[in-house]
Amino acid sequence: MGHHDxxxxxxxxxxxxxxxxxxxxxxxxxxxxxSDADPGTVEEDGELAALALKILVAGGFGxxxxxxxxxxxxxxxxxxxxxLSEAGELVDDTGGVDQKTTTTVAMDFGRIxxxxxxxxxxxxxxxxxxxxxxxxxxxxxxxxxxxLADTRRLEDCFPAVxxxxxxxxPFVVAVNCFxxxxxxxxxxxxxxxxxxxxxxxxxxxxxxxxxxxxxxxxLVEYAGRVHTARLLDSVGPQAGSV
Amino acid sequence: xxxxxxDAEAGPLVRPYAMTGGRTRPGPHGVRFxxxxxxxxxxxxxxxxxxxxxxxxxxxxxxxxxxxxTQSVAELAADADLPVGVVRVxxxxxxxxxxxxxxxxxxxxxxxxxxxxxxxxxxxxxx
Numbered sequence: 095m096g097h098h099d100x101x102x103x104x105x106x107x108x109x110x111x112x113x114x115x116x117x118x119x120x121x122x123x124x125x126x127x128x129s130d131a132d133p134g135t136v137e138e139d140g141e142l143a144a145l146a147l148k149i150l151v152a153g154g155f156g157x158x159x160x161x162x163x164x165x166x167x168x169x170x171x172x173x174x175x176x177x178l179s180e181a182g183e184l185v186d187d188t189g190g191v192d193q194k195t196t197t198t199v200a201m202d203f204g205r206i207x208x209x210x211x212x213x214x215x216x217x218x219x220x221x222x223x224x225x226x227x228x229x230x231x232x233x234x235x236x237x238x239x240x241x242l243a244d245t246r247r248l249e250d251c252f253p254a255v256x257x258x259x260x261x262x263x264p265f266v267v268a269v270n271c272f273x274x275x276x277x278x279x280x281x282x283x284x285x286x287x288x289x290x291x292x293x294x295x296x297x298x299x300x301x302x303x304x305x306x307x308x309x310x311x312x313l314v315e316y317a318g319r320v321h322t323a324r325l326l327d328s329v330g331p332q333a334g335s336v
Numbered sequence: 337x338x339x340x341x342x343d344a345e346a347g348p349l350v351r352p353y354a355m356t357g358g359r360t361r362p363g364p365h366g367v368r369f370x371x372x373x374x375x376x377x378x379x380x381x382x383x384x385x386x387x388x389x390x391x392x393x394x395x396x397x398x399x400x401x402x403x404x405x406t407q408s409v410a411e412l413a414a415d416a417d418l419p420v421g422v423v424r425v426x427x428x429x430x431x432x433x434x435x436x437x438x439x440x441x442x443x444x445x446x447x448x449x450x451x452x453x454x455x456x457x458x459x460x461x462x463x
Contacts, residue, residue, distance in 0.1 A: 144374055144406060144439065145448065145452065146372040146373075146374055146408055146439070147372075147448065147456065148371070148372050166463070170411070170414040170415075171414060172371075172410055172413060172414050172420065173413065173414075173417075173418075173419045173420065174413075174419055174420040174421060175352055175353075175419035175420070175421045175422065198419065203371075203410050203414070205408075205411070206459075206460070206463065208455060208456055208459030208460075209455070209459060212452070212455065212456070212459070213408075214456060214459075214460075215371070215372045215408060215410065217371070217410075231371070232371070234370065235370065235372075237448075303463070307460050307461070307463055310460050311457050311460050311461065314453055314456050314457050314460070315453075315457060317453070318450055318453040318454075322450070
């Protein structure tokens with residue numbers, strides 16, 4: 095499926111007017127900034143000019159998130175301890191005692207090394223609703239998301255679709271084609287999910303590496319288009335394409 | 337050891353935040369360590385062997401992992417088998433002590449330029 099390359103050729107926008115997306119990436123800091131610099135800044139020496147990109151893999155329980163992450167990358171378990179009270183859960187008043195009600199949330203993540211200094215990190219989002227608060231942290235600065243769907247229980251991915259639409263995070267819907275499931279076309283799924291126009295729907299087999307790669311490629315292409323369109327929008331209302 | 341009377345299901349024997357002295361947030365600088373923030377050993381950070389010898393075993397374990405390769409916070413947590421929250425506190429200590437340096441987190445809503453995205457796509461194709 096050769097996707098059309100319909101990025102506007104003048105993507106960089108009118109000279110001097112467009113915000114430079116490159117701004118924080120080409121790190122050219124004065125080496126003298128050294129350790130006095132604000133902690134957490136990139137220093138120009140060494141590999142720290144390296145870039146890491148984040149992609150989320152969301153979807154209902156058992157839809158194949160772990161499988162997809164595993165098919166395209168080395169997979170590792172990630173544990174995070176969170177205070178359940180942050181999830182809005184009622185916690186007994188502990189009367190000033192600094193007692194944290196924490197729970198351990200496990201998720202999967204994997205890495206794909208594009209080249210030295212450029213890696214893609216995939217995070218499988220925790221499925222249960224009570225861990226929604228974790229999504230906010232995960233989605234910070236994310237390049238985009240893959241919402242995995244199973245046509246036998248499409249409703250399971252509604253929350254993820256809503257979440258990413260509301261936060262304007264580019265996502266693709268990947269329909270995991272379970273063998274026993276009836277096949278639906280991408281268009282049917284798009285309609286059933288009431289997706290915003292342009293949101294790609296891809297049929298995939300989460301177990302298959304090439305299929306998983308294709309999903310990620312579609313996402314990165316789409317994220318690039320969305321981003322370009324936003325840049326143009328911010329330059330001027332007339333400049334934005336459709 | 338087969339004779340262990342506990343297993344993973346019993347939970348950790350040491351509560352995770354015991355390793356941080358009860359702190360749940362990184363030190364005074366208030367650095368926010370993104371999961372994909374990259375951490376590397378800082379050779380010019382001013383920390384010497386004497387300073388390193390004062391570190392606890394978990395701090396040293398993290399430092400050892402950074403030494404072998406620049407790693408993301410998520411990878412450090414997975415490899416050290418510690419919860420991310422704990423790793424963040426420990427990394428805050430290491431940053432303050434000048435042991436490590438940390439990459440700037442990707443600014444929200446800011447995507448890398450097209451050149452890099454293209455590189456990613458080509459890299460994925462070649463996988």
